[in-house]
Amino acid sequence: MMHSPTESALEDLLAASLTAPVYEVVLAQVAPAEALALVGRCVRSLDHRERYHHEAAESLARVAARHLALDREATLAWLAILAADRGATAEWVAARVWSAVGDHPNTLAAWDAVIEHAVGPRPARYLARGRQRLDAGDPVGAAADLREALRDPCDHNDMERGHKLWKRLQRHPLPSLRKARIALLGSFTTRLIKPLLELVAFRDGVAAEVYEAEYGVLHQEVLDPTSGLRRFRPDVVILATSWRDANLPPISADPDAAAAAAISPLVALWRIIRDEMRAHTIQHNFDVPLVDSYGHLGASLPGGRARVLRRANHALLEAAGAGVSILDFDGVAAEFGKAAWSDEGLWYRAKQHPAPAAIPLLVDHYMMHVRAVLGLTRKVLVLDLDNTLWGGIVGEDGVEGLKLGVTDAEGEAHTDLQRYARELRDRGVVLAVCSKNNEADAKEPFERSAEMVLKLDDIAVFRANWLDKATNIRDIAAALELGTDSFVFLDDNPTERAWVRSQLPEVMVPEIGNDAARYLGLLHRHHAFDALALSEEDRLRAADYAANARRSELMKSAGNLEEFIANLQMSATVATVDEFNLPRAAQLVNKSNQFNLTTRRYTEEQLRAESTRPDRVVRTFKLRDRFADNGLIGVMIAQVDAAESTLTIDTWLMSCRVLGRRVEEFMVGVVMQAALDHGLTRVVGRYLPTAKNGLVRELYPRLGFTLVAPSVSNGETTWEYRLDLLPVLANRFIRVE
Template sequence: MDQLAWLPTHPDLGAALSAARRLPDAAAKLNEAIRLAGFRRDFTATGRIDRLAAEGLAAEGRPGGLTPLRLAILASHTVDHLVPAIRVSGLGRRVALAVHVAPYGMYRQALLGEDPALAAFRPQLILLALDARDAPIDLPLDSGEQAVAEAVGARVEELRGLWRRAKARHGAQVVQQTLVAADPPLFGSFEALVPAAPAAVIERLNTAIRAAAREEGVLLLDLAWQAAHFGGAGALADPVRWHQAKQLVSPAAAPLYGDLVARIAGAVAGQARKCLVLDLDNTLWGGVIGDDGLDGIKLGQGNATGEAFLAFQRYAAALGRRGVILAVCSKNNPEVAEEAFAKHPEMALRRGDIACFVANWKDKAGNLRHIAKTLNIGLDSLVFVDDNPAEREIVRRELPEVAVPEVPEDVAFYPEIVATAGYFEAVSFTADDAARGRSYVLNAERAAALEQATDLQGYLRSLAMTMQAKPVGPAELPRVTQLINKTNQFNLTTRRYTEADTERFSTDAGTVMLSFRLRDRFGDNGLISVVIARPDPALAPNELLIDTWLMSCRVLGRQVEEATLGVVAGHAARKGAAALVGEYRPTAKNGMVAEHYARLGFRPMPAPEGAEPGASFWRYELSAVKAPEHFIEVDAA
């Protein structure tokens, strides 16, 4: 498969870049760089896009629509030539990446000793990019299992120490690159049966690294898996470039490597996509169901075409089980379109898997807006798969926020295209994640119940809601950190924290850090809110700053805000606080909570010294306010 095969091809990228350099202002240049990052590109074009974006970023500071993130790369191989590709791919993932590269081969010194440049950079993400030739495990070929296991264990323990040092010193999320075998096998297919054979040792070491990373909360840039998927080490490496410049990844493979790094950075910054929107005719089945009828469409066992469509449905269903929201956007008669889900025996997807089903004869851009609004998620959460190139182009033009993969004519390649595009890159996986897609389906049932209700209070009572609130413990830290870093709309400050940060909050005696879960008669909504209220030197000793208040948009309009405030106020009072101070930091996406504190009875107050420009502050006297009214039974620990 071609590099970046999911991106469309520009008719003349070189000419577009030349024209972009003549644009009159920096903002226009940056916007054009972001747009051009959405096309396939080689090493040279990537560098030109990076220079174009740099002009805009230098003038604009923090551009609207991009999340800033500081990435430090500590490598045992040369990576400077990869930095432009990382930054450009970041633009495509809605992240403005600032990249610091430590001196070549000095990763141990940078973490174990003093590195003033790294400390001044204040990295939020540290990529430990190592290669198989760095400190290799060099054992006699006749070494046994025990000797190999001990050598591998010692190497992994060294890595654990570096990871822990990086977290403790810089409070950064660590990403470990797995090792790509540097040399061809010595024994052919027998290699894996010789414990000390070079390729066998690298495979064993990667397995141990993956297990240790899971235990330590370290993310993986699994370059070994990616190299195998894209055709082996040769797809990424060029031995000539290694011997000339110690480049593990060749310039030709830089755009792909840059995207692999950027998709992890995007996921850490909360920019991974959430929803897969599917066309129907010739996308989920072969043929046009309105013309061919239920029995005439191609789907399922018996012929290659039908099996290919079935395979794509199964992949979509698996994404749904992983927590990706599934939706349908089709030009079709709704009754005819839904008939396939209800009656076709080979359908792997069922109507109950689809959180939002839109089939009509309106334009798809408008329908995608409707889907985003119905699900209460941003357009930039959507990935739209459609076999029709004209429809894909229209959506890209009308809704540039929506990801639209360039799929080939043969549906057999659809699962691979969606997977290799990395739209749904994960940085954690919990039971709540697995249940997310189902929760959106249940939300549709709640919405239907609301439409049938005669009054809002009666509807809220009928939901029989129960909220569980408790201090965040070790088991919840990964999911809480994930929620902090990906919630954009109902998020009063959009501060981003690593798991090391959230662990410090959870163990601080003066801080209130709570998680909230909500159940109702339709089912479990899972983890729906996180609040962190902490002392702040700019406030009085008896005041707590609500540093973070975020909530899932799935539960809006159900008085969850009022119930949450009641719990937070109780915990704050038990900590000896006399008042809560709420902070609102406006962003491009959180305008929906601009009046949040005013609605809950907070009073405006002057901004404390050192506050971020544009932030507003609100005070809530714990002794002078009545308990908020709501219809939620609260179980507070």
């Protein structure tokens, strides 16, 4: 046996900053009786210097845990002494050794301390406590820890370990997650990808069942109606292909034809997946390889392989219609680093592509698409102000003292964050402010500083007060009428982040640290707001939420309802159905359930036909107010019966977004006027009850109609309004354009 290392020798090792295996090698030579004492000294020495080396802590813990088998009593006594130490290394070693002892209460308490003091790498500490919680019969706590472990991007090893905990969790009933059936079809092996995809799906609240085919048979799987893929009935099909599938020569004589030939077999599969399997396709584009016999010419000659691959990537985007999204595989490779993207050895041996280390990033991108398909894209960004949106504290530093704009490095970073938020807003993300501040102080920079990119108008809901932030976020959600599960919360203060996370675990709270320069990158990498398409409605909708929220603010400040409605300064456009408004009118007719008197549905063609009949009155209503253009919000269809001198309202529906503003009064007034224009003296309305339209049961009597035919078995009621006796209903709140 070697000499026992002296204390000074150990000190030398520590001073030389030699870590992990060295402790183990040295301590392995020590007589068992001395080992514990030496571990203790090493721990104290590290903690005394406030140095924490994770690998060293793990090594020391292993030495101590080995001693457990030799002398349990002595080890437990030693642990008790260690517990009195407060350092990071002591806490980690104690937690590891307690885990080996197998005593749940003490083990969990030790891991709680580790987590409270943020000792060791985040994935390691949460995975360790998660395992202990599951052993102690707490699968819900274990699941929460697993999610915490995965909160920030993890490396391949951490995720492999995480997947083992995930597998054990599958035996326990957990709170219901969104279900998704995902098929993974690769032209290379996907066996390392599948477990990581399952894991990140779980992280994002999706219970994914993943189907995996043998590699290289994606065409057969899709084309054969009896294949395992068809039986699996996927919601989403990932076509995991790479540059090799394009099968290109180094130089193509006809680059366009070559690009078309590269993508056409894939395009044929999309059609079948969409039309026959009713599933969404996530299609890899082609990753341009680094190795090319033509070198630079491969990218510069029109027919060069790299250049044709890029052309094919363009063609994929052009070809992808509804139900297909293109995953930027080449972009993922660039993000990861192309030099490390391929492990050629693994490719030749196991048909593994890309390198395992790149898979965590790849599955993150898969989930970005899957979340968008499932409608789990986040919609709201809640921003803190002091040291988040600007540098400094406005209540103390004043507007002039804030760091913002290009004259200051930190200020520039804050300005870029504001610009990013402003761009998010422009593409449909709703912005809100949640700040511990006096409201007047908080608003002052928005009103007075020329350096502010964001204006008060960009913020849908502004909460600056001294209430706790979880309460304020709930309040913001209520004002926007959106669930907190569509929220992202950005705050530089770790205490606020932790508080919101603990109160509202469904809110995404990125770890953005406290360096303004890094906020943007750390927020962006979560791809929280990524969508597969951008429609005009998305933009309008965001403006709409903001306007709704401001309307309810106005509601609070307005003394009474009439005043509030008058303050909205509404104006309406009344028209019949034309080619421009037909799609939206048909959508509303077929979608509205609540404010819908008869719930009769019309296709676009039927609606067009109705509008051309001389014995029909068809009206569409668009509404604008001082906050927003609400677009087309109502449709009415009525039948002229000259013999009875009656106009009968066959269909009447209105968007619930404009409830409570006396718009219905305006609409019926328009139809009454139409009746008079036709020389009719009576307007008749029917109410056909459904499970969803209880809202309008009392609408006709409220508007002054009287009952003519009482309720029969199906609950239908008929109402009339005598225009020979009563005036046309007028509405002073809505101006006609």
